[in-house]
Amino acid sequence: MNRPAERDLIAMAGIAASGLALASLLSSSSARVRPPRWRLAAPGRNRSSNPETVKAARRLNRAAGTLAASVLADSSVEHYRGSFKNKAMYTPLLVSALTLATSLHGTADMRPLAHKARDATYLLAAATGLVGSGFHLYNVGKRVGGFSWQNVFYGAPIGAPMAILLSGLLGFCSERVREAHRTRPRIFRLPAGRAIAAVTGAGLLGTTGEAGLLHFRGAYHNPFMLLPVTLPPIGAALLMSAAGGGPGRTHRFTRWWMRLLTGMGFAGVGFHAYGVSRNMGGWRNWSQNILNGPPLPAPPSFAGLALAGLAALGLMKAHPDA
Amino acid sequence: MMQLHAGATAVSDDPLHAPRACDGRAPDVFRPGGWVPMRQYRESEPVDFAIVGTGAGGGTLACKLAEYGFSVVAFDAGPYFRPLEDFASDESEQTKLYWTDDRIVDGDNPLQLGSNNSGKAVGGSTVHFAMVSLRFRPEWFKSRSMLGYGADWPLDWHEMWSYYAEIEQALKIAGPVTYPWGPPRPRYPYRAHPLNGAARALAKGCEALGIKWTETPLATLSAPRGLARPCVYRGFCVTGCSTNAKQSALVTWIPRAIAAGAEIRDLAMVGRVEVESSGLVSGVHYHRDGRWRFQRARNVVVAGYAIETPRLLLNSATARFPNGLANSSGLVGKNLMTQSNQAVWGRLEQEVRSYKGPPSLAITEHWNYEDRGKDFFGGYSYMSQGPLPQLWANTLFNARGLWGNSLVEAMKDYNHVVGLKIVGEMLPQESNRVTLSEEVDQYGLRIPRITYSWCDNDKRLIDHSLKFMRRALEAVNATDIWIQDDDTCHLNGTARMGSDARSSVVDADCRSWDIPNLWICDGSVFPTVGGANPSLTIQAIACRTADRIRALARRGELEAGSARPSIHRCSIEVQRL
Numbered sequence: 001m002n003r004p005a006e007r008d009l010i011a012m013a014g015i016a017a018s019g020l021a022l023a024s025l026l027s028s029s030s031a032r033v034r035p036p037r038w039r040l041a042a043p044g045r046n047r048s049s050n051p052e053t054v055k056a057a058r059r060l061n062r063a064a065g066t067l068a069a070s071v072l073a074d075s076s077v078e079h080y081r082g083s084f085k086n087k088a089m090y091t092p093l094l095v096s097a098l099t100l101a102t103s104l105h106g107t108a109d110m111r112p113l114a115h116k117a118r119d120a121t122y123l124l125a126a127a128t129g130l131v132g133s134g135f136h137l138y139n140v141g142k143r144v145g146g147f148s149w150q151n152v153f154y155g156a157p158i159g160a161p162m163a164i165l166l167s168g169l170l171g172f173c174s175e176r177v178r179e180a181h182r183t184r185p186r187i188f189r190l191p192a193g194r195a196i197a198a199v200t201g202a203g204l205l206g207t208t209g210e211a212g213l214l215h216f217r218g219a220y221h222n223p224f225m226l227l228p229v230t231l232p233p234i235g236a237a238l239l240m241s242a243a244g245g246g247p248g249r250t251h252r253f254t255r256w257w258m259r260l261l262t263g264m265g266f267a268g269v270g271f272h273a274y275g276v277s278r279n280m281g282g283w284r285n286w287s288q289n290i291l292n293g294p295p296l297p298a299p300p301s302f303a304g305l306a307l308a309g310l311a312a313l314g315l316m317k318a319h320p321d322a
Numbered sequence: 323m324m325q326l327h328a329g330a331t332a333v334s335d336d337p338l339h340a341p342r343a344c345d346g347r348a349p350d351v352f353r354p355g356g357w358v359p360m361r362q363y364r365e366s367e368p369v370d371f372a373i374v375g376t377g378a379g380g381g382t383l384a385c386k387l388a389e390y391g392f393s394v395v396a397f398d399a400g401p402y403f404r405p406l407e408d409f410a411s412d413e414s415e416q417t418k419l420y421w422t423d424d425r426i427v428d429g430d431n432p433l434q435l436g437s438n439n440s441g442k443a444v445g446g447s448t449v450h451f452a453m454v455s456l457r458f459r460p461e462w463f464k465s466r467s468m469l470g471y472g473a474d475w476p477l478d479w480h481e482m483w484s485y486y487a488e489i490e491q492a493l494k495i496a497g498p499v500t501y502p503w504g505p506p507r508p509r510y511p512y513r514a515h516p517l518n519g520a521a522r523a524l525a526k527g528c529e530a531l532g533i534k535w536t537e538t539p540l541a542t543l544s545a546p547r548g549l550a551r552p553c554v555y556r557g558f559c560v561t562g563c564s565t566n567a568k569q570s571a572l573v574t575w576i577p578r579a580i581a582a583g584a585e586i587r588d589l590a591m592v593g594r595v596e597v598e599s600s601g602l603v604s605g606v607h608y609h610r611d612g613r614w615r616f617q618r619a620r621n622v623v624v625a626g627y628a629i630e631t632p633r634l635l636l637n638s639a640t641a642r643f644p645n646g647l648a649n650s651s652g653l654v655g656k657n658l659m660t661q662s663n664q665a666v667w668g669r670l671e672q673e674v675r676s677y678k679g680p681p682s683l684a685i686t687e688h689w690n691y692e693d694r695g696k697d698f699f700g701g702y703s704y705m706s707q708g709p710l711p712q713l714w715a716n717t718l719f720n721a722r723g724l725w726g727n728s729l730v731e732a733m734k735d736y737n738h739v740v741g742l743k744i745v746g747e748m749l750p751q752e753s754n755r756v757t758l759s760e761e762v763d764q765y766g767l768r769i770p771r772i773t774y775s776w777c778d779n780d781k782r783l784i785d786h787s788l789k790f791m792r793r794a795l796e797a798v799n800a801t802d803i804w805i806q807d808d809d810t811c812h813l814n815g816t817a818r819m820g821s822d823a824r825s826s827v828v829d830a831d832c833r834s835w836d837i838p839n840l841w842i843c844d845g846s847v848f849p850t851v852g853g854a855n856p857s858l859t860i861q862a863i864a865c866r867t868a869d870r871i872r873a874l875a876r877r878g879e880l881e882a883g884s885a886r887p888s889i890h891r892c893s894i895e896v897q898r899l
Binding site: 143144145149150153154216217218219221222275278279280288292 | 494498499511512513514516517522525526529537544545546547551552554565567
């Protein structure tokens with residue numbers, strides 16, 4: 001088998017895995033009410049100790065997994081488009097696939113214990129995000145014109161690796177929340193719910209920046225392109241306010257807004273599919289236009305972050321001082 | 323999909339031999355085999371405007387006048403193409419877009435006609451133009467009084483720059499976020515395209531020489547627009563865009579014109595403008611479907627570009643106007659200006675593949691806006707190049723004399739070729755002109771003789787540019803550098819506008835001084851050409867002319883006819899069909 005065919009397979013596998021995993025992640029939310037029988041063997045399950053922290057942790061795993069699925073599919077497509085010119089371009093595929101698997105494991109796991117392998121994977125994901133950002137910055141900076149509009153539009157997307165960083169951070173947070181069954185959930189001595197809300201708010205702003213830049217490149221030719229640059233910053237402000245506010249608030253509006261952002265993230269795939277159809281040859285020419293048109297896997301990163309926001313809010317509800 | 327194809331096959335016809343725009347419909351340029359309803363006018367009843375030519379000048383004016391409620395019939399000698407089904411990725415096939423009728427060229431530097439400087443199709447040469455959409459430097463509109471050469475335009479640059487903004491919006495020009503030269507301009511409606519290898523070489527050269535460069539503002543889409551798809555970087559731009567990304571008159575102004583009630587007549591060669599005994603024009607004689615016809619009109623607009631416009635005016639001579647129409651100044655056909663189009667070529671060690679994407683993705687207008695360090699009047703811009711293979715083989719043969727094995731060897735380096743080419747200002751000279759020869763063409767019309775010689779200033783400008791571009795290529799480590807010193811591009815002049823009937827053919831409104839219901843609206847009216855591609859300026863002039871015609875009509879200062887609301891209602895009914 002020649003190399004381009006291998007690349008095709010890798011990219012296809014990445015997309016397929018992320019899609020399947022995303023579907024199972026989202027369907028696993030039903031596990032909260034009806035634990036499936038196959039997890040009877042899960043050892044040391046102690047649901048009475050502090051079900052709320054485990055529940056929040058699992059929701060964070062799910063958020064981290066949604067982000068990882070988005071990264072896996074997005075980097076598969078985009079790095080395939082870049083012909084995996086640099087061997088390092090395989091890294092985000094491997095790491096996000098691992099993060100995704102870890103998140104699936106965490107979402108299914110009812111135990112109130114941190115898991116060493118999960119911790120390690122999430123830290124690896126965060127590190128990959130940081131290093132990837134460095135690579136992407138280097139790629140943009142070395143092009144003629146340096147950090148010009150031309151190069152931030154068409155060079156490696158500077159903000160993209162941040163998604164795997166956020167996935168790692170959220171996953172790491174989930175482990176801290178999960179192991180805090182006897183104490184108040186803390187992350188680096190900060191109240192966990194508020195810390196996660198703040199990280200998620202910052203993530204929403206960063207992702208807005210990425211969407212804003214690329215939608216500006218598309219000249220906002222469709223008014224719906226304004227949604228992901230207007231709705232998420234409001235969500236970020238609501239989360240920040242929740243993070244900074246005192247205990248006892250219900251955050252009903254913020255919660256509702258996070259659900260709106262989750263919906264927007266998944267609806268974005270539909271809008272991007274429409275965008276693909278508006279390129280020459282439409283979906284009949286899918287092999288070219290999926291690479292050319294708006295990235296199908298990108299919008300769900302908003303959903304991943306909004307799910308994390310919901311988890312943080314849930315944690316704060318259960319533990320007013322978290 | 324199957325249905326679409328079946329439909330396309332069913333209506334396939336030969337646009338080169340039978341008119342398509344008839345029976346109340348015109349080709350739908352956005353759908354293979356598709357049609358749009360089109361209003362048609364009787365020949366015996368005068369329309370408000372008969373427009374000769376449907377390119378950047380005539381196409382734009384037809385749209386604007388129809389949208390203002392005038393009855394409009396626009397004629398084009400060429401076919402009415404649907405780019406999606408009629409254009410091939412084949413340079414030879416696409417020569418069908420060029421005006422290749424007989425012409426005679428002479429002078430010290432005879433022009434090479436028939437490709438980049440002509441168009442014979444509905445949409446004119448915008449169907450195959452390189453889409454470079456530049457504004458004129460403000461001072462050029464007063465080049466005589468401010469820069470000391472050429473002639474002043476009777477137009478104010480502020481007004482022209484506001485029309486540029488209108489055109490840039492109408493064509494969704496894809497340009498840089500900020501433009502490095504000249505007064506501030508509004509942001510281009512669409513973002514610039516990614517640079518290709520050739521453009522990056524231009525950029526590196528400019529940075530090495532310490533001058534500014536930018537992405538070229540281009541009339542090709544970088545994002546979807548209605549039924550038009552964004553550019554796929556196919557690279558066949560100058561042989562006709564088959565995806566409709568190119569915002570030619572054919573896919574922008576003409577569909578708007580038809581929707582507003584204008585009629586387009588394709589394969590309709592206008593041979594003579596008729597003058598009544600009153601001294602006013604009364605319509606046009608045109609050849610279509612194998613015979614000569616006559617369309618009555620209250621006003622006639624000639625928009626046939628710098629050769630066919632003077633040719634038609636000269637061919638329409640009568641006893642009353644023995645030297646041709648609108649020619650009391652004797653300037654019809656004179657002051658023809660081409661633009662110098664010299665190039666420096668070289669070879670880069672790495673692959674360039676310059677043919678990918680639009681040919682001129684990067685530009686520097688440094689020597690348009692910088693007057694210090696010049697030993698010549700005028701300015702030039704230079705752009706990255708992407709010659710298609712057949713053109714490149716021809717260039718190697720014509721400019722370097724390569725043939726046989728040496729040509730084959732040179733073509734093997736095609737992927738490594740890098741080049742820079744100027745669009746340079748040539749000065750107006752009365753001796754550069756279009757006259758009529760005694761020979762006649764297939765319609766029995768006298769063919770034009772085009773006389774062209776460079777002046778010393780032209781040569782100094784070319785010399786300066788070639789030296790500078792050689793340095794730019796040397797700065798990016800190009801090897802085997804050689805000079806192509808004989809190319810020219812756009813054609814302008816031959817019916818210049820001015821503020822004095824003795825020294826110009828038309829006034830600032832493109833209305834002829836001699837015959838108040840005869841107008842000229844294309845590149846012919848340029849008093850000077852500047853160092854920028856003219857299409858945006860031609861369209862800006864057309865938009866301004868339409869606004870002026872509407873204003874004159876409201877004041878009752880048109881010779882005949884005026885905006886009639888009844889016509890607008892009719893056109894709306896047509897759209898509902």
